[in-house]
Amino acid sequence: MTLIEAYDAMRIFVEIVWRRMDRPQEQVAFLLAGLKWADGSPVDPAMWENWLAAAQSVKEGAASPS
Structure with a gap:
């Protein structure tokens, strides 16, 4: 899978x-709009x-941000 496909x-x-939720979630909608x-x-x-920074962290085996 390429970075673009993974994104x-x-x-x-x-x-x-987001669509499974019963009511609109403004923060998720805002995130989706930017993606x-x-x-x-x-x-x-x-x-x-x-996204590129996160993918690089995973590739290098870095721990997830808290």
């Missing part, structure tokens, strides 16, 4: 969980940078 999988996962793609890149470029 999209995470975004889809969050959206599926969507527009013109070949995420709407919020900082989220992509955070």
Whole structure:
């Protein structure tokens, strides 16, 4: 799986969980809006940078942030 595929999988996962909730969750909706793609890149470029940093941490075997 490429980084882009993994990013999209995470975004889809969050959206599926969000849709299962009975009422709108503003914070999750805000997060999802920033994770969507527009013109070949995420709407919020900082989220992509955070995603790359998280992926690098996993690749290096670093502990999850608390």
